[in-house]
Amino acid sequence: MDKKIITYILGWVLIVEAIAMQIGTITSLIYKESNWIYFVIVGAASALVGFVLVKIMRRKNMVLYQKAGFAATALSWILLSLVGCLPFWISGEIPTFIDAFFEIVSGFTTTGSTILENVEGLSHGMLIWRSFSVWLGGMGVIVFLLALIPKLGGSQNIYLMRAESPGPIVGKAVPRMRNYAALLYGIYMGLTALEIILLLCGGMGIFDALNTGFASAGTGGFGVRNNNMAAYSHYSQVVIAIFLVLFGTNFSFYIMLLTKKFKQAFKMEELWLYIGIIAVSTLIISVNISSLYPTAYESFHQGFFYVTSIISTAGFGIDDVNRWPELSKAVIIIITFIGAMAGSTGGGFKVSRILILCKEVRKEFALLVHPRNVRTVKLDGKTVDHNIMRTTSVFLVVYLGIFILSFIIVAFEGKDVLTSFTAVAASINNTGPGLNLVGPAGNYSSFNILSKSVMIFDMIAGRLELYPLLLLFSPSAWKRA
Amino acid sequence: MNIVIVGCGKVGTSIAHELNTEGHDIVLVDINGDAVSRLSDSIDAMGVEGNGATYDTLTEAGVQNADLVVAVTAKDEVNLYACLMAKSAGVKHTIARVRNPEYTQDLFRVKDLLGLSMAINPEQTTAIEISQLFRFAGASEVDTLSRGMVELIKVTVPEKSIVANKRISQIDILKNKVRICSVERGSEVYIPNGDFVIQSGDKISIVSKSETAAKFFRKVNVIIGRSRDVILLGGGKVSFYLAQRLIKSGINVKIIEKNPIRCKELAELLPEAVIINGDCMDQDLLLSEGIEHADGVAALMDFDEENILISLYIKGVSKAKIITKVNNTSFDNIVEQLNLECVINPKNISGEYIASYIRAMQNSLGSNVETLYRLNEDRVEALEFNAKSSSKLVGIPISKLNLKDNLQIICINRKGRIILPVGSDSIMTDDLVIVITKHKGLSDLDDILD
Numbered sequence: 001m002d003k004k005i006i007t008y009i010l011g012w013v014l015i016v017e018a019i020a021m022q023i024g025t026i027t028s029l030i031y032k033e034s035n036w037i038y039f040v041i042v043g044a045a046s047a048l049v050g051f052v053l054v055k056i057m058r059r060k061n062m063v064l065y066q067k068a069g070f071a072a073t074a075l076s077w078i079l080l081s082l083v084g085c086l087p088f089w090i091s092g093e094i095p096t097f098i099d100a101f102f103e104i105v106s107g108f109t110t111t112g113s114t115i116l117e118n119v120e121g122l123s124h125g126m127l128i129w130r131s132f133s134v135w136l137g138g139m140g141v142i143v144f145l146l147a148l149i150p151k152l153g154g155s156q157n158i159y160l161m162r163a164e165s166p167g168p169i170v171g172k173a174v175p176r177m178r179n180y181a182a183l184l185y186g187i188y189m190g191l192t193a194l195e196i197i198l199l200l201c202g203g204m205g206i207f208d209a210l211n212t213g214f215a216s217a218g219t220g221g222f223g224v225r226n227n228n229m230a231a232y233s234h235y236s237q238v239v240i241a242i243f244l245v246l247f248g249t250n251f252s253f254y255i256m257l258l259t260k261k262f263k264q265a266f267k268m269e270e271l272w273l274y275i276g277i278i279a280v281s282t283l284i285i286s287v288n289i290s291s292l293y294p295t296a297y298e299s300f301h302q303g304f305f306y307v308t309s310i311i312s313t314a315g316f317g318i319d320d321v322n323r324w325p326e327l328s329k330a331v332i333i334i335i336t337f338i339g340a341m342a343g344s345t346g347g348g349f350k351v352s353r354i355l356i357l358c359k360e361v362r363k364e365f366a367l368l369v370h371p372r373n374v375r376t377v378k379l380d381g382k383t384v385d386h387n388i389m390r391t392t393s394v395f396l397v398v399y400l401g402i403f404i405l406s407f408i409i410v411a412f413e414g415k416d417v418l419t420s421f422t423a424v425a426a427s428i429n430n431t432g433p434g435l436n437l438v439g440p441a442g443n444y445s446s447f448n449i450l451s452k453s454v455m456i457f458d459m460i461a462g463r464l465e466l467y468p469l470l471l472l473f474s475p476s477a478w479k480r481a
Numbered sequence: 482m483n484i485v486i487v488g489c490g491k492v493g494t495s496i497a498h499e500l501n502t503e504g505h506d507i508v509l510v511d512i513n514g515d516a517v518s519r520l521s522d523s524i525d526a527m528g529v530e531g532n533g534a535t536y537d538t539l540t541e542a543g544v545q546n547a548d549l550v551v552a553v554t555a556k557d558e559v560n561l562y563a564c565l566m567a568k569s570a571g572v573k574h575t576i577a578r579v580r581n582p583e584y585t586q587d588l589f590r591v592k593d594l595l596g597l598s599m600a601i602n603p604e605q606t607t608a609i610e611i612s613q614l615f616r617f618a619g620a621s622e623v624d625t626l627s628r629g630m631v632e633l634i635k636v637t638v639p640e641k642s643i644v645a646n647k648r649i650s651q652i653d654i655l656k657n658k659v660r661i662c663s664v665e666r667g668s669e670v671y672i673p674n675g676d677f678v679i680q681s682g683d684k685i686s687i688v689s690k691s692e693t694a695a696k697f698f699r700k701v702n703v704i705i706g707r708s709r710d711v712i713l714l715g716g717g718k719v720s721f722y723l724a725q726r727l728i729k730s731g732i733n734v735k736i737i738e739k740n741p742i743r744c745k746e747l748a749e750l751l752p753e754a755v756i757i758n759g760d761c762m763d764q765d766l767l768l769s770e771g772i773e774h775a776d777g778v779a780a781l782m783d784f785d786e787e788n789i790l791i792s793l794y795i796k797g798v799s800k801a802k803i804i805t806k807v808n809n810t811s812f813d814n815i816v817e818q819l820n821l822e823c824v825i826n827p828k829n830i831s832g833e834y835i836a837s838y839i840r841a842m843q844n845s846l847g848s849n850v851e852t853l854y855r856l857n858e859d860r861v862e863a864l865e866f867n868a869k870s871s872s873k874l875v876g877i878p879i880s881k882l883n884l885k886d887n888l889q890i891i892c893i894n895r896k897g898r899i900i901l902p903v904g905s906d907s908i909m910t911d912d913l914v915i916v917i918t919k920h921k922g923l924s925d926l927d928d929i930l931d
Contacts, residue, residue: 179506
């Protein structure tokens with residue numbers, strides 16, 4: 001594996017992170033807090049190291065093949081988190097390293113599960129860096145680099161994009177990788193700005209609006225108040241819920257709208273299934289919880305907010321879900337696993353994979369009835385390549401494998417089954433809150449180091465869709481030939 | 482520019498690579514999903530799977546915003562139809578590959594109807610290239626520059642030639658009518674100045690008018706005469722087009738082909754050629770057909786390996802000029818080591834051909850390069866610029882210009898008169914200036930200054 005080009009990319013990751021981190025410096029200075037210095041120190045050190053790496057590793061005609069592309073992406077995410085947690089840890093605002101690391105991984109992977117018992121105790125600088133990490137992780141730092149640096153990784157840089165962008169089928173919607181990455185970030189920034197403006201219009205303070213905007217754009221779920229989104233007005237909650245649905249939507253939908261391919265855009269089967277799942281889940285939960293709330297509208301509001309929060313894998317909360325009836329909890333667990341659409345900023349198994357697997361099952365059934373039946377599986381009117389069906393099935397197996405293994409390890413700790421189960425599910429699907437101890441009102445601080453480490457692994461594996469991270473553990477990937 | 486390429490076969494791949502390095506936005510279309518994804522993963526381009534002759538697929542490929550559609554699938558009919566569809570979607574420029582000789586003949590009738598900007602026939606362009614080589618049998622590369630008015634010919638300097646071990650400025654037989662513009666020695670390429678010493682074994686490229694070139698070669702002991710008897714091994718499409726051209730210019734052609742049915746076809750199409758039905762890899766047959774005494778041989782069979790092997794064999798038994806067709810470019814460096822006289826790659830030729838058309842198109846959109854030729858295995862470029870009155874070079878004697886290293890002004894076309902400039906000459910407005918250089922990406926005449 002070409003280690004030079006991987007190191008070169010890692011150098012750029014450090015530089016970008018150093019710059020991104022300065023949002024903490026600025027905020028600290030505005031609020032006259034003393035800990036801006038930590039962002040400057042960590043930022044300067046990482047920028048320096050990054051600059052040196054980029055300088056000495058720069059080569060003409062760098063070409064990155066699939067294996068190196070995947071490894072570079074996985075290592076970038078690990079490095080990003082290792083450096084990103086330093087301000088929390090050095091400043092002592094999160095005293096233990098594992099907690100600081102857990103918190104930032106939870107941010108970058110847009111999980112949004114926290115180990116903080118008192119969020120409001122964190123300084124403004126740290127809070128905004130925590131929320132901004134979600135924003136950066138939502139679309140991904142590698143995609144950002146692809147937009148920023150011409151010819152990063154040579155002509156085969158589609159593999160970098162594939163390693164970072166979620167979904168079974170990752171292609172480009174415009175000819176140039178750089179333009180495509182810039183287009184994605186453009187849409188992302190536009191939607192985020194729109195949400196922040198709408199929140200400000202509803203009377204939310206600028207600091208809260210920025211944090212909520214960043215956290216919901218990346219579908220992360222970090223709040224800056226102890227009672228999360230319950231602290232905000234009804235209007236703000238509606239705005240957030242609607243934008244969560246938008247950020248959980250495949251970004252190629254927006255590209256189609258921008259290029260005026262309306263017919264094609266609204267023919268996306270995945271979109272309709274996604275909307276359908278949201279509608280049905282909201283309906284079931286609203287009816288199921290109606291006795292808990294004074295009006296039918298209020299229970300609908302509660303149901304809709306939490307469904308969008310979970311399916312987009314953000315994990316915001318406006319009420320304690322633990323007091324909801326069992327049926328509602330079951331629905332929540334199911335949509336935790338389904339997750340958002342492919343090509344969105346959300347996590348989970350992805351609606352498109354469910355769609356492909358369902359169609360494959362139907363094909364297998366047809367073969368039972370008519371053993372010589374010849375059928376093709378179609379998605380959006382196009383035949384799904386056999387390779388994609390194969391990788392989707394294998395993905396399911398690997399996904400379940402990691403889930404079960406993590407579940408067992410976490411269960412060793414002796415917490416109740418529902419807590420352990422939903423904690424692991426919320427980590428691997430990048431959702432954030434689970435049920436019981438880790439419900440929207442609880443947090444992850446009570447887990448031991450082993451469980452936290454397992455969940456950190458699950459979060460990164462879930463965000464990168466398993467393979468890039470697993471590749472790092474495969475000895476054959478590190479051989480030169 | 483936005484370019485849609487329909488067909489991701491060998492020609493499509495070659496064109497895509499060429500255009501990608503020149504910085505165009507490329508969308509690839511092929512009915513075979515594997516072919517599309519293999520190519521679009523390896524270069525920075527977008528892939529669309531589908532039938533490129535349908536309106537739906539073309540719109541998906543963004544044909545509305547495309548400046549050019551190049552259709553190079555294996556089927557002529559599909560290519561022409563794809564261009565028609567592209568035209569109906571409002572694309573101004575379309576290029577189709579049409580290789581069937583019967584269609585090529587009628588093309589002028591429908592070219593306007595289909596709105597075709599250019600039809601490319603890889604086999605025919607290859608044949609043209611080879612026929613030029615047979616005209617100068619001693620040359621290993623012949624290119625025409627400046628709309629055919631100047632020829633650029635590459636030859637190997639023989640032992641005991643009068644130019645060997647001399648500085649270029651001392652070679653007085655040149656008398657400003659011939660100019661040495663690049664020298665290949667071993668794996669290095671030089672753009673020589675007056676102090677450069679030529680050695681025997683060097684491959685020199687010279688520029689001159691055709692009749693002067695012949696005189697020059699006689700003086701420096703290079704046998705350059707036109708071939709009289711040429712044997713073509715393999716009777717494919719290239720052979721057919723080549724034979725046609727060679728016969729027209731009075732050269733005796735013999736074609737050896739294994740397939741008896743194809744032999745009959747060729748015999749009908751080319752009554753003046755001698756068609757032999759037999760295996761080209763049969764040494765006895767070759768000897769009995771007089772391979773030792775032929776002036777020129779072209780190995781044009783379907784398999785690269787056979788072409789290379791038989792060329793190496795003939796090199797041992799005959800003094801003929803040997804041209805070897807090699808389709809697969811991935812082993813270029815190895816083929817080079819074999820020291821074959823002349824290797825021809827049809828795919829590269831057509832890629833080059835289309836790329837030069839696109840450069841000319843771009844020229845009307847701002848760039849100043851009139852034409853661009855790639856020489857010495859792409860390591861040297863010859864560019865033709867149009868000198869505008871605003872250029873900094875106009876009116877200044879060449880010796881006073883501070884030119885870049887590895888760069889020479891080799892020729893000026895002043896309203897149809899060819900000047901091989903010396904230091905005292907100066908460039909005038911509206912001159913076509915040909916510059917040879919190892920620098921890449923020059924886009925304006927002023928770029929040649931250091």
